[in-house]
Amino acid sequence: MSTHGPMPRSAWVFPALALLLYALATGVGFDFTPSIGGMIFAAVLLAVLFGTVFAAVHHAEVVAERVGEPYGTLLLTLAVTIIEVALIATIMLGEKPQPALARDTVFAVVMIVCNGLVGLCIFIGGLRYREQDFQVSGSNLYLSVLFVLATITLIMPNYTLTAPGPIYSAAQLGFVSIVTLILYAVFLYTQTIRHRDYFINRDEGKVADEARLSNRMLALSIVLLLISLLAVVLLAKKFSATVDAVTAMVGAPPAFAGVVVALLILLPESVAAVGAARRNDLQKSINLALGSSLATIGLTVPAVAVVAYTLDKQLVLGLNAPGMVLLVLTFVVSMLTFGTGRTNILFGLVHMLVFAVFLFMVFVP
Template structure:
């Protein structure tokens, strides 16, 4: 099939058209090419950077974090391309799963370098704060200031909320009361419970209850949504899938060097122990924030709810079994039980979300309440709580 924009070109010119198309795609993926070069250079210069002292080590570490975010943004873009083809609820499911995949890869690699047994717990907690309070808060605030009240399907928010509460309760609150000698048995139970929850959830999300996670927008909004994706509708799915795979591989390579340099650079600085967890959560959440802001400003709050709540649920329900399986394999348990402050913050967040997201409409005031909770999370992290 002749690609859009090249119709009418003679058959004999098709090889040239093919080359032009691929050159255009290479230019679009310049961030991936730059990241690949950065990964190779980082591997080659890793020992020299570590020997150069803390300032240079931290500069390189945060440069690698920025590079990982650029790559994850491209991964999210191609997930959006696939999402636009299949529509909701499949679309937002692809977006959230791609973000969680990036988070799991980075987290698994960081665990090889980090000595903190709470890194997994702190990362999941930070991700939930970023997704629910950060994304929904900012999106509802900006969207509310622009459009007033914004509609969505409240069935989705209730389903997400009860699933998140159940998953976090089982995996991050109950472990506080599990005897240490029983941690392996409870870890196996947690893995099975998370798999069972997510399997049923996926079946409902893409099956008989798929209407829970979609919203019938007016024709004008539907036209705007289609126009937003018109630039990518003519793209084939296979290139996007290949770029997502390549992006995750590059992120893994960058994360390995980043974990070494960041650990070495932060050692002895007095930085909060949870800082690395926040960085991991921010890496996966950055593309979601951009996508959610675009959706909110386009008056598509259903996409925001699906992205934010779906990402929170996927983070808990998918990251926990992977990390618990690693703990069982290595024989070294992680501390999964949240601290009292974290438990209180999660409880307040889910209560506020249950109240705000219960009537099918959001507004700027509801967005501000979540954004203030996000600001409180940032402040608590700064002071080491």
């Protein structure tokens, strides 16, 4: 969706459909059942939910562009985080509690972004332009923060002694949540104010700004953003029950729910990232991709931790041994890929194959 020009019809149609679907499903008490009607309901729910997430991200981008940095980036990040926390918390607290869902979702986001999305963008760009350039200084900042956040949230819980198993004690979880928030806040300040030039193309900066958004359109986007977020939160319960039922019906492992939530959250930014790579703007692709994974860990994990602590629910964060191997492999491959400032199709293919291994191991652990 473009943030310029007339508002696309889907930007208001899907939020309206989401509210209507919730009202109808709640009014008649309809939930997913393993039948033809249930499958139709699940397909409609997923399509409407995806469309509403797209609409929410579009309106957040519109408002973000108007208010400027750093508030624009923060607004967009908060909008996506609200959606993600609503989905994770609702599924975690459903009829079949899933204390490891936050871990599975965060891990899936890192694998999808750092391998699937990054690999696809690099591969597409390499096919069209042979090689593409980006700012090494900016990518190094992304990776340094991402590696630290992923390690302390997904690996370290397996080796602490205060609480048994792959979990943090209440004190440890609180400390780690504060650390992740501080680190993400400093990164956001660095990206949007202190060293903003690290994250833009060297050829950018002197292009004339397009027409500013009118106050009327800005107000409309703010209202539709709030409606879209409300619609996603309301549909989260229906989505949770549908995911639980489908997972049980097809015999999928519990980690499947985390992959579905991650794909739902990442799809709008993924479309934009691939489009930027096709336009020979790999720097923007990297910003969109790695920025999404940082926001997921830096904001979603503390938010889910607060929910789990408030409701006295266990939060499993530590990965199993194969997951840790894939995470470390992703770290190493990412350092090699982003270490030179130039990419080609082989780098992209390597990342996509690591992502394929991740997906295969989800269903065949």
